[in-house]
Structure formats: C-alpha cells, structure tokens
Amino acid sequence: MKVLILISVCLIVEAFGASLPKAEINNRTFPESFRWGAATAAYQIEGGWNEDGKGESMWDHFTHANPNVTDDKLNGDVACDSYHKWREDIQLIKELGVSLYRFSVSWTRILPTGYLDSYNQAGVDYYVNFVKGLLDEGITPMVTLYHWDLPQVLNEQGGWLNDSTADRFGEYSRIVFENLGPFVKLWSTVNEPKTTCMLGYGSGENAPGIKQIGTAIYQCARVQLLAHATAYHIYHNEFAAEQGGQISLVIDATFNEPDTDSEADAEAAERETQFNLGWYANPVYVGDWPQIMIDRIGNRSTQEGFSESRLPAWSAEEIEFVKGTHDYFGLNMYTALRVSAVGEAEIGEPNYYNDKGTAVAFGSDWTPSVASWLASYPYGMRGLLNYVWNHYKPGEIYVTENGWATDGEINDQSRIDYLQGYLSNMLDAILDDGVNVAGYTTWSLMDNFEWARGYTQKYGIISVDFNSRNRTRTFKESAKWYQHTVRTYCLVDECVE
Numbered sequence: 001m002k003v004l005i006l007i008s009v010c011l012i013v014e015a016f017g018a019s020l021p022k023a024e025i026n027n028r029t030f031p032e033s034f035r036w037g038a039a040t041a042a043y044q045i046e047g048g049w050n051e052d053g054k055g056e057s058m059w060d061h062f063t064h065a066n067p068n069v070t071d072d073k074l075n076g077d078v079a080c081d082s083y084h085k086w087r088e089d090i091q092l093i094k095e096l097g098v099s100l101y102r103f104s105v106s107w108t109r110i111l112p113t114g115y116l117d118s119y120n121q122a123g124v125d126y127y128v129n130f131v132k133g134l135l136d137e138g139i140t141p142m143v144t145l146y147h148w149d150l151p152q153v154l155n156e157q158g159g160w161l162n163d164s165t166a167d168r169f170g171e172y173s174r175i176v177f178e179n180l181g182p183f184v185k186l187w188s189t190v191n192e193p194k195t196t197c198m199l200g201y202g203s204g205e206n207a208p209g210i211k212q213i214g215t216a217i218y219q220c221a222r223v224q225l226l227a228h229a230t231a232y233h234i235y236h237n238e239f240a241a242e243q244g245g246q247i248s249l250v251i252d253a254t255f256n257e258p259d260t261d262s263e264a265d266a267e268a269a270e271r272e273t274q275f276n277l278g279w280y281a282n283p284v285y286v287g288d289w290p291q292i293m294i295d296r297i298g299n300r301s302t303q304e305g306f307s308e309s310r311l312p313a314w315s316a317e318e319i320e321f322v323k324g325t326h327d328y329f330g331l332n333m334y335t336a337l338r339v340s341a342v343g344e345a346e347i348g349e350p351n352y353y354n355d356k357g358t359a360v361a362f363g364s365d366w367t368p369s370v371a372s373w374l375a376s377y378p379y380g381m382r383g384l385l386n387y388v389w390n391h392y393k394p395g396e397i398y399v400t401e402n403g404w405a406t407d408g409e410i411n412d413q414s415r416i417d418y419l420q421g422y423l424s425n426m427l428d429a430i431l432d433d434g435v436n437v438a439g440y441t442t443w444s445l446m447d448n449f450e451w452a453r454g455y456t457q458k459y460g461i462i463s464v465d466f467n468s469r470n471r472t473r474t475f476k477e478s479a480k481w482y483q484h485t486v487r488t489y490c491l492v493d494e495c496v497e
C-alpha cells in the first residue's frame with residue numbers, strides 16, 4: 001500500500017505541473033464575506049427518537065430490526081442527545097466562533113407518518129426554538145430538509161422508489177418553510193442523494209437495506225431529484241418573494257484524477273465524474289442525465305434483455321421541471337480518487353460499476369497511510385471546485401461537508417493536517433482561480449452516529465463521551481485550530497486577528 005501511495009504522489013505532482021505546488025499551506029486570508037461553519041444531521045446527533053410525538057424513521061426501523069446493520073450494533077436512539085442538549089450545543093457553536101450552523105430537520109418530528117394529517121406541533125416548536133436560539137447568538141441557520149431519515153410509513157410504500165414520495169416531500173417542505181421560513185434564509189433540500197441511493201438501494205449497507213445495484217439506484221435518483229425540484233418550486237412559488245432565502249441540492253462528489261496520462265484513463269476519469277457528480281448535477285444544472293450514462297446504461301440494458309433502459313428516461317416536462325432548480329451549489333467533498341479504464345464487463349447481472357466501466361483507487365480505503373497521504377495532498381479540492389465552477393456555472397458554491405474520521409483522540413493532529421490542507425487548496429481556488437466559494441461547514445461539529453459505522457468513526461472537531469449519560473462535549477485540538485482560523489480567516493499560526 002505504501003509503495004502505491006508514493007507512486008501516486010509523484011503522478012499527481014506531475015499531472016498538475018508547477019502550477020499546483022502542494023504541501024505548502026496558503027497563508028493569505030479568506031475574503032471578509034467568507035462564512036465559516038460546522039455541520040450535523042438530525043438522526044446522527046439528536047436522539048429522542050420517539051419523544052414528543054416523533055414518528056419512526058427508516059433509520060429507527062432499520063437499526064431496531066437488526067442491530068447487526070451497524071459495526072458496533074448501536075443506533076441513534078440517544079446519539080449525542082442533542083434533542084435535549086440543544087441549548088448547550090448553541091453555546092458550543094458560539095464558542096467555536098462560526099457564523100453558520102448546518103443541521104437537518106427530522107421529517108418524522110414534523111409529520112410522524114410522512115402524511116399531512118399526522119402534523120406534530122411539538123416537533124415544529126422544537127425547531128422554531130432552536131433556530132431562534134441560534135439567531136439570538138448571531139449564528140445563521142443553514143437547514144437541510146432531508147438527511148436520510150425518511151418516515152418509515154413512506155418507506156413501506158416504496159420510499160425513494162415511489163414517485164409519490166416526491167409529493168410527500170413537497171408537503172413536508174411547505175410546512176417547514178411556513179414555520180421556519182421567517183428565520184431561515186439558507187436551505188438545502190436533499191443531502192447526498194447519490195449516497196442515499198448507492199448505500200440504501202444498491203449495497204444495502206444503509207437504510208432501507210435494498211440491494212439492487214443495477215436498477216433501484218437509478219429509480220431512487222429519479223425520485224430524489226423530483227423531490228428536490230418539487231421543494232425548490234414550492235419555495236420559489238410560495239415563499240421566496242417574502243422570505244428571500246436561497247435553496248439548493250447538496251451533492252457529494254470526489255475529484256477524479258486519471259491514473260496515467262493515457263487517453264483511456266482520461267476518458268475513464270471523466271466518465272467517473274459523470275456517473276458520480278454529473279448523475280445529480282446534470283439534471284439540475286444542465287438538464288437530463290449525462291449523455292454518457294444514457295448511452296452506456298441504455299446499451300447494456302438492451303444487451304441484458306430489458307425492454308427499456310434501467311436508467312429511467314425523463315419526460316420533456318420532467319427535464320424542464322428539474323432543470324435550473326438551484327440558487328447555489330452545495331458540495332460535499334472528502335477525497336480524490338485515481339481512476340483507470342477497465343475493459344467492457346461481460347453482460348450479466350445489472351451493475352452500476354459495470355455501467356460505469358472504471359476502476360478507482362483509495363475509494364473506500366481509510367488506512368492511516370492513506371490518511372496522511374490525503375492530508376498532505378489535498379489537491380482534489382481545488383480541482384473539484386474548478387470543475388463544478390466551470391461545468392455548472394453555479395454563481396456560488398458552499399462546501400457543505402468536508403472532514404476527517406479518527407478514533408476520537410483529543411489530540412487530533414491528523415484532522416488538523418487534513419483541514420488545513422483542504423482549506424488551503426480551497427483558498428487557492430478562491431484567490432487564484434476566481435471560484436466563488438461563499439462558505440464552508442466542516443463535517444462535523446461533534447462526534448456522532450456515523451450510519452453503518454455506528455460510533456466507530458469519529459468525525460467531530462468536538463468530542464462526545466458516549467459512555468457518559470451526560471454525553472459530555474470536549475473541544476479537540478482541531479476545534480481550537482478551527483477557532484483560530486475562524487477568527488483570523490487564515491490557516492497558519494502566524495496570522496493574528
């Protein structure tokens with residue numbers, strides 16, 4: 001592994017040439033308008049899974065039905081107990097010094113079954129109090145409407161495979177806009193639709209545990225994009241004029257680097273990007289699926305004997321409905337990949353990876369040596385920001401997630417290295433390439449329930465003691481480093497306010 005990594009580093013430096021000398025931290029300052037923040041999500045921190053009228057989400061159901069779905073057999077029933085400790089959390093955010101807090105609303109607190117007739121005032125009140133509490137401390141709320149916790153009742157009716165879920169999402173969103181809209185000016189609809197589809201409906205690792213990697217994932221993408229567009233149009237038709245906020249989708253993507261300078265690897269890297277980023281960005285920012293997906297999935301579907309493509313075709317009306325539904329670009333970015341071409345896979349079981357026809361390295365390999373490699377060569381952030389800026393012309397980008405997992409140690413130098421490197425690379429994109437990155441909400445404010453990994457992966461800059469009933473919070477070294485960055489708008493120790 002180590003050898004491979006050393007080779008890769010040389011290739012990367014070569015590929016970018018002298019224009020991108022890495023490992024040197026940019027010591028200039030971020031623009032004054034830059035917004036610093038931190039991020040969380042409801043199921044990952046709140047707990048209180050059945051309190052005050054909350055209904056069962058598909059993650060409650062998934063983890064209760066079989067504890068084996070998480071590495072440590074634990075679930076989000078209590079998590080960080082933020083449902084009760086929200087006042088303390090606001091004080092932590094204030095102490096950190098950030099001006100932006102990205103969090104998600106739990107659909108089943110607002111509509112316990114997912115249907116309008118189950119409206120739950122206590123759930124609405126909880127979030128109204130919370131956003132007012134943030135605003136009282138000068139913290140801007142950035143609200144995600146959906147971060148993976150679908151009402152279980154809707155899941156039982158097909159969930160993200162059923163087009164009608166998009167309508168239910170619209171109804172839920174309208175209630176949230178009505179109640180939180182007077183206080184919230186920055187919204188995102190759906191968080192990481194790709195990961196929801198790939199892990200929830202492809203590998204089956206996440207809720208609802210469906211394993212249809214060649215079929216359900218494409219229908220899931222369609223329904224989540226329809227849901228996103230439905231909420232976007234409701235906001236713009238009914239609320240935006242009065243409330244004046246912005247709303248967009250949050251897409252997770254990697255930066256994809258050709259493994260060699262061969263033509264085939266260059267094509268493979270671009271194909272990887274289309275199947276990864278373009279899958280969701282193209283319908284919203286350009287219109288329709290990426291052509292390469294239409295061609296390849298259509299072709300393989302025919303050969304497999306399907307009567308129509310496994311990638312559901314949009315109608316002309318649907319293309320128009322989804323196209324242009326963005327006020328900024330919400331980007332979650334954790335890593336870069338090295339991509340190589342592979343020969344055309346034989347026709348057999350339908351499979352996204354054969355549809356894509358690429359091989360990637362470092363995708364899911366989180367060994368310590370990879371960690372230090374990524375921390376030292378975070379070049380992909382600049383590359384991806386430039387790609388998004390040039391291909392989708394979004395006007396404004398928020399990096400809504402970026403972060404590093406450790407075992408939870410307080411002295412977390414590897415996280416500092418990672419954040420410093422990625423932010424430095426982001427600053428290059430802002431100052432040298434003219435990419436308008438408006439803000440950054442690091443993942444995560446605190447250690448939390450990391451889905452199928454349970455509590456084994458700790459992404460927080462603030463530690464949470466999951467062995468104490470108090471869920472005691474403690475600033476890690478990275479939180480102190482981030483405090484300094486947020487104060488000085490600068491990534492090196494030498495900077496002063």
Ligand SMILES: *[C@@H]1O[C@H](CO)[C@@H](O)[C@H](O)[C@H]1NC(C)=O
Pocket residue numbers: 065066067068
């Ligand atoms: C969980 O895993 C254990 C050990 O592999 C197994 O014995 C048990 O049957 C599993 N439980 C369920 C509900 O699948």
Ligand SMILES: *[C@@H]1O[C@H](CO)[C@@H](O)[C@H](O)[C@H]1NC(C)=O
Pocket residue numbers: 156157158162163164
């Ligand atoms: C989709 O949801 C609707 C209710 O909105 C339900 O009537 C229908 O049976 C569902 N379809 C599937 C395939 O589950």
Ligand SMILES: *[C@@H]1O[C@H](CO)[C@@H](O)[C@H](O)[C@H]1NC(C)=O
Pocket residue numbers: 295296299300344
């Ligand atoms: C479909 O795939 C086959 C086998 O890889 C290839 O020969 C053919 O050119 C492809 N056709 C299209 C339209 O992509």
Ligand SMILES: *[C@@H]1O[C@H](CO)[C@@H](O)[C@H](O)[C@H]1NC(C)=O
Pocket residue numbers: 088470471472473474
């Ligand atoms: C509970 O945790 C908070 C920090 O999260 C800490 O300030 C407080 O002292 C703790 N209380 C107890 C009784 O441990």
Ligand SMILES: *[C@@H]1O[C@H](CO)[C@@H](O)[C@H](O)[C@H]1NC(C)=O
Pocket residue numbers: 027028492494495
């Ligand atoms: C930034 O780097 C330049 C060039 O290495 C150096 O001259 C300058 O003093 C540095 N500024 C800070 C604030 O570290």
